[in-house]
Amino acid sequence: MARVGAFKSMVNRSAPYMLAGPAVLVIGFGCLYPTLLALRLGMEQWSLGTPWSSATYVGLSAFGLALTDPVVLHSFGVTLAFAAVVVGCEMLLGTALALLLEQPMRGMAVFRTIFIAPMMVAPIVVGMMWRYLFDTQYGFANYLIGLVGIGPQTWLGDPVLAFAAIVLSDVWQWTPFVLIMVLAGLQNIDQSALEAARIDGATPLQAILRVKLPMLASVLVVTALMRLIDAFRVLEVIYALTFGGPGNATEVLPVLIYKTAFVSQKLGTASAISVLLLLVVSALSVAALAISNPMRDGRR
Amino acid sequence: MQRRDGLKLLAATALCAPAVTRAAHAADRFATYRGTTIVVNWPAHPHYDAAIPFVVEFTKQTGIKVEIDKMQYMRMHDKQLLEMSKPQSDYDLITILGMWKTEYVKKDLLAPLGPMMKNADLADPDYDLADVVPAYLNNIGAVGGPKGYLAGPGAELYALPFGTETSVLAYRADILDSLGLQPPATYDELLAMLDPIHDKAKIGAVTSRGQSGHQATHAFLLHLNPLGGQFFDENWNVEFNGPAGVKAVETLKRFVETGPAGIPSYGFGEMENAFLLGQSALYLDTIAVFGGVKNPAKSKVDGKVRYALHPKGARYSAESGGFGIAIPKRSANQEAAFLFMQWITSKSLDVAIAKAGGVAMRNSTLDDAGVLAMYPEYKLLKQQLVYTDADWRPMIPEFGEIDEQVLGLRVSEALIGSKTPKQALDESATAVAAIMKRGGYLKT
Numbered sequence: 001m002a003r004v005g006a007f008k009s010m011v012n013r014s015a016p017y018m019l020a021g022p023a024v025l026v027i028g029f030g031c032l033y034p035t036l037l038a039l040r041l042g043m044e045q046w047s048l049g050t051p052w053s054s055a056t057y058v059g060l061s062a063f064g065l066a067l068t069d070p071v072v073l074h075s076f077g078v079t080l081a082f083a084a085v086v087v088g089c090e091m092l093l094g095t096a097l098a099l100l101l102e103q104p105m106r107g108m109a110v111f112r113t114i115f116i117a118p119m120m121v122a123p124i125v126v127g128m129m130w131r132y133l134f135d136t137q138y139g140f141a142n143y144l145i146g147l148v149g150i151g152p153q154t155w156l157g158d159p160v161l162a163f164a165a166i167v168l169s170d171v172w173q174w175t176p177f178v179l180i181m182v183l184a185g186l187q188n189i190d191q192s193a194l195e196a197a198r199i200d201g202a203t204p205l206q207a208i209l210r211v212k213l214p215m216l217a218s219v220l221v222v223t224a225l226m227r228l229i230d231a232f233r234v235l236e237v238i239y240a241l242t243f244g245g246p247g248n249a250t251e252v253l254p255v256l257i258y259k260t261a262f263v264s265q266k267l268g269t270a271s272a273i274s275v276l277l278l279l280v281v282s283a284l285s286v287a288a289l290a291i292s293n294p295m296r297d298g299r300r
Numbered sequence: 301m302q303r304r305d306g307l308k309l310l311a312a313t314a315l316c317a318p319a320v321t322r323a324a325h326a327a328d329r330f331a332t333y334r335g336t337t338i339v340v341n342w343p344a345h346p347h348y349d350a351a352i353p354f355v356v357e358f359t360k361q362t363g364i365k366v367e368i369d370k371m372q373y374m375r376m377h378d379k380q381l382l383e384m385s386k387p388q389s390d391y392d393l394i395t396i397l398g399m400w401k402t403e404y405v406k407k408d409l410l411a412p413l414g415p416m417m418k419n420a421d422l423a424d425p426d427y428d429l430a431d432v433v434p435a436y437l438n439n440i441g442a443v444g445g446p447k448g449y450l451a452g453p454g455a456e457l458y459a460l461p462f463g464t465e466t467s468v469l470a471y472r473a474d475i476l477d478s479l480g481l482q483p484p485a486t487y488d489e490l491l492a493m494l495d496p497i498h499d500k501a502k503i504g505a506v507t508s509r510g511q512s513g514h515q516a517t518h519a520f521l522l523h524l525n526p527l528g529g530q531f532f533d534e535n536w537n538v539e540f541n542g543p544a545g546v547k548a549v550e551t552l553k554r555f556v557e558t559g560p561a562g563i564p565s566y567g568f569g570e571m572e573n574a575f576l577l578g579q580s581a582l583y584l585d586t587i588a589v590f591g592g593v594k595n596p597a598k599s600k601v602d603g604k605v606r607y608a609l610h611p612k613g614a615r616y617s618a619e620s621g622g623f624g625i626a627i628p629k630r631s632a633n634q635e636a637a638f639l640f641m642q643w644i645t646s647k648s649l650d651v652a653i654a655k656a657g658g659v660a661m662r663n664s665t666l667d668d669a670g671v672l673a674m675y676p677e678y679k680l681l682k683q684q685l686v687y688t689d690a691d692w693r694p695m696i697p698e699f700g701e702i703d704e705q706v707l708g709l710r711v712s713e714a715l716i717g718s719k720t721p722k723q724a725l726d727e728s729a730t731a732v733a734a735i736m737k738r739g740g741y742l743k744t
Contacts, residue, residue, distance in 0.1 A: 049385045049407040136562025137574060157510065157564030159716055245512025246564045247713035262378040264701040265403075 035278065042272035047265040055268075062272035072273055074248060075256040082163070082252055083231035086170045091224050093171065094178020095216075099208060101179070102186045112183075116176040123173070127240025130169040131156070134241075159249035162242050166250050169237050174230070178223055185219035186212065218291060225288035232281050253277050329422060333636040334363030338392035340640070341380060343373035343623065346588050346595075347463035348395070350658035351644065358643055364636050373397070373623075374514055374567075377700070380628075384409040389628040392637040396459055398440045398621040403697040405443045405458055411627045413441075413457045416638045424642050431647065431662045433620075436461035439690045440624035449695035458626055460645045461661040465586035465622030467522055468677075468684050470593070473606040475501050475581040483608040487527060490582075490611050491551065494558040497581045504560030504580035508552060509571045511564070512712035513704045520711045521619070522585065523548035525692045528614025532694055536741040538732050540707075541725035544614065549714050549721035556715050564715045576601060584610065586622065590677050591657030607677045609684055620688035622659075654678075698739045706731045 042062050046055035066072050101112055118126070133140045134155035142152040155161045189212060197211045213220070235254035238244065244251030244259065251259075253273065261270035342348045348370070355366045369391070371379065377400055383390045384404070396404065404410045416422050417429070429437070438451045441459040445452030471483050476493075479500055484490035494505040509515040520540075524531070529544025539545075556563045560579040562570065568585070575583040576592050576599040583589055592598055593605045610618040625645070627637045643649065647664055654660040654671050665671055666682050693699065707728045714724035736742045 047407070049381045049404075049409055135570070136565065137560070137570070137577060137579060152561045154562045154565060157562050157566075157716065159718065162565075242565075243511075243513060245712055246510075246716045247512055247718055248709055249716075259705055262381070263704040266701075 035275075038271045038274055038278070042268055042275050045266065045268045048262070048267060058268060062269045063275070066269065066272045066276055071248070072253075072256065072276075075251050075253050078163075078248075078250065079232060079252040082166065082170075082234070082250075083228055085167050086174070086231050087224055087227045089167065089171045090175045090178050090227055091220065094175045094223075095182050095213075095220065097175070097179045098182035098186060099212070102183060115179055118173045119176040121173065123234075123236035124240055126169055126173050127237040130165065130172075130237070131241050134165050156242055157246050159246055162246055162250050166238050166241055169241060170231070170234065173237070174227060178227065181219060181223040181226075182216065185216045189215050221291050222288055225284055225291070229281050229284050229288070232277065232284070329424075330362040330364065330639060332421075333633075333639060335365075336633055336636045337365040337367055338633050338637050338640060339367045339369060339390055340393045340395075340637075341369050341371070341376060341383075341391045342395050343376060343463075344370055345373060345463055345623065346591050347623070347653070347658040350591060350656040351462075351649075351653050353656070354644065354649060354652060358640060362639065362643070364640060366640060380404075381409075384628045384630060387630065388632055389630040391628055392631040392633040393641060394626055394628060395463070395623050396440075396626050397623060399693065399695045399699050399703065401440070401443050401458055401624075401626070402449050402695055403700060404626070406697045409629055410458045411629045411631070411634055413460070413627070413638070416627075416635070417457075422635055422638055422642075424646065427642055427646060428662075428664075431664050432461060432645075433464070433661055433663060433666075433685060435466075435620040435685060435688045435690050436464045436622070436661050439621040439695075440464070447691070447694075450690055459624035460626075460641055461622070462625045462645055463588075463623035464620070464659055464661040465588065466620050466681060466684055466688055467585055467610045467618040468587055468589075468680060469608045469610055470575065470583040470589050470605050471608065472578075472581045472601065472604050474604045475503060483606065484582075484611050485608070487523075487551065487611050487613040490584075491554060494554055498558040501581060503578070504574065505558040506555045506582040506584055507560055507566070507571050507574040507580035508555045508563050509566050509568060509585070510552070510556065510712065510715050511567045511570075513708040515567045515571075515708070516711040516715065517703045517708040519552055520545075520548055520707065521693050523551050523613070525619070525689055526610060526613040526615060526617040527551070530691075532736075536736055538729040538736075540732075541722070541729040545725050546721045547613075549711060549725065552711070552715060553721065564712065573598070586619075587659055587677075587681055590659065590675055594675075595657060607680045609680065609687070616687040617692070618684050618688045619692050620685070620690055621692075696739070696741075698735050702732050702735060706735070 043057060043059055044055040045058050045062070046052065097115060101108060101115070105111075121129075132138075136142060136152055136154050136157070139155065141155055145151075145153065153161055155165050193211055193215065194207055197207050202210065233254055234252060235258060238250055238252055238255050239258065242250045244255040248256075254277070257270050257273050257277070260273065261267050352368070355368065359365050373395075376395060377397075380391065380394050380396075380400075384394075401410070417427075434451075437457070437460075440461045441457045442451040442455045443449060443458050445455035469483065475497065476483060479493075479496055481493050481496065482489075484493060490506070497503060497505040509519040521531070524540060524545055527544040527547050529540060529542055529548065531538075531540050533539050560574040562574075566574070568588075571585060572583070572589060572592055574580050575589065576595075578600045594602050596602065609616065625641050627634050627641065631637055644653075645661070647662060650660055650662045650665045651668050651671055654665050654668075655674055660666055660668075660671065660678060660681075666678050672678055710719065710724040710728040713719040714721045719727070733742060
């Protein structure tokens with residue numbers, strides 16, 4: 001009997017591992033294998049189109065070079081600036097729109113659908129579309145500013161305007177994501193708290209600032225972090241819109257990685273920069289999980 | 301299919317009649333490959349657009365089907381490398397820029413054409429390779445030779461020119477006439493007329509490429525050679541940052557200041573469009589503009605444009621090169637691809653495509669009465685070809701990195717004013733010297 005009990009106890013203890021094991025193995029292989037491969041590639045200098053046997057082992061030198069190369073550091077600066085500006089704009093706009101669309105109004109479902117439409121467009125199409133909109137010769141952007149008497153601007157040929165262009169295209173596409181997240185958060189707010197605020201004489205603005213936003217805090221932080229992670233990985237839109245130009249004014253890290261791998265044919269260096277980018281994105285992901293881990297409540 | 305495409309197809313059918321006859325004689329050559337499908341990687345480019353209707357005719361004649369994968373030309377390189385690196389390439393025929401050929405050959409990705417041209421089962425006895433303009437054949441097809449990328453002892457042919465380029469000056473005769481200006485014969489005359497055109501005619505003076513990367517490098521090199529500069533000296537030491545190089549960048553900056561708005565963001569398409577839409581009075585770039593000017597769907601300037609030689613700087617010179625077609629070594633359909641390549645670059649097709657708005661690459665086409673009646677500007681091209689320099693850019697395997705990530709970046713920075721021309725070129729020279737050391741060209 002004692003043996004049977006011990007066996008049952010062992011089965012009970014190992015059951016979660018046996019059930020979760022296959023999924024963990026699959027996810028582990030799917031996530032870890034490419035990461036380890038990238039690390040391995042970062043230690044080799046290898047050019048696409050040549051046999052792997054022609055690769056030269058260079059150890060960690062590519063990682064050291066990536067950390068000190070002014071081109072990488074510049075690109076990191078552009079990425080940081082881009083991420084900060086787009087996430088800031090998207091959070092402000094998305095939250096404001098969500099608060100507006102939260103109100104029960106006729107035809108609100110149609111408005112919500114329209115507002116989230118940009119998110120459904122493929123990023124490469126977004127890039128091409130904005131490239132035409134910002135075209136100096138026949139772009140709609142120059143037509144619009146022409147209506148208020150401003151002459152045509154070289155949107156994609158000026159460092160500041162090109163940066164503004166990539167920011168605008170990202171804000172256009174991803175503000176709806178913030179909108180959806182905040183709308184979902186708003187629907188989970190306990191109405192009794194709002195009712196209590198109203199009874200206490202709070203104005204609508206005070207209800208937003210003192211009740212709704214504090215209650216949305218964790219949703220807002222997680223949404224901002226998710227957008228930040230995405231902003232660090234943005235490639236397609238900038239690839240189609242500016243390809244990092246003019247000069248390297250809009251050369252965010254993913255564009256630099258692409259050019260290093262496929263233009264300069266330095267796959268090892270590109271992998272090393274990718275691993276560094278992965279570390280930044282991982283740190284942000286850990287922060288996101290620390291702030292709002294869906295598993296946390298279950299453990300308590 | 302649009303009406304225009306239909307007309308092109310009809311023209312293609314009529315113009316290909318001699319080829320039909322020859323095809324009958326060469327039935328055995330094609331019979332083995334009837335039913336084969338070849339996959340062709342082509343760029344979005346006026347010449348290739350003009351050639352597409354003729355592809356249908358090739359399939360009718362030979363039974364070989366052609367599937368075209370068309371893409372923006374600066375994005376072809378990455379895709380081609382990925383496809384050709386596979387144990388079996390998905391592409392059977394690719395379009396290359398001359399500057400990619402040495403990299404591909406060094407990586408053993410292209411099939412040499414010599415053996416197929418000598419194979420009696422494949423070679424068309426009427427195919428006249430000597431008729432191809434030597435500068436094009438040399439620039440686009442030859443790999444090996446003393447420099448590694450031009451003809452000479454040890455060189456082999458890996459690509460045939462198709463969609464070739466030579467720089468010429470196109471100008472709006474109506475605007476220059478209204479200002480009492482003559483077309484510029486020299487760079488000094490050209491620079492002197494920029495402000496009068498910009499200020500008095502209220503139009504951009506010269507359109508130019510300027511987008512960061514390859515386009516900015518191309519724009520720079522277009523002027524470096526005529527202004528007396530060269531990229532490397534005989535021993536691979538950097539020379540482009542000398543006085544001629546600085547003058548070339550300064551010239552480009554003047555084009556930006558007086559040209560149509562947006563030059564620092566212009567690739568080839570935007571640059572050509574600015575001229576075709578009447579936003580600049582002068583165009584100094586490839587002959588692809590010949591067909592563009594006459595294309596009513598693209599051009600507002602047909603009938604107002606004249607052509608002149610690329611202006612003289614320290615010397616007469618012009619770029620020569622452009623696109624070529626080559627066969628991946630790991631293609632499973634090399635022979636069928638060769639038959640298509642041979643057919644589409646034959647004499648009769650060269651004439652037919654030139655008449656449809658493409659560009660000619662054969663001497664016989666440049667003398668063809670029918671072509672000259674439609675495009676008298678080919679007379680000027682023949683004169684310009686006398687002055688072309690096949691060595692206007694070093695097409696070494698390392699050139700891709702230099703082109704896109706070194707020179708193209710720095711020249712772009714000079715054009716937007718974040719660096720002076722000298723500073724941009726000196727920084728580029730240092731980076732290029734490091735690349736040349738890494739590549740084993742420079743020892744110290």
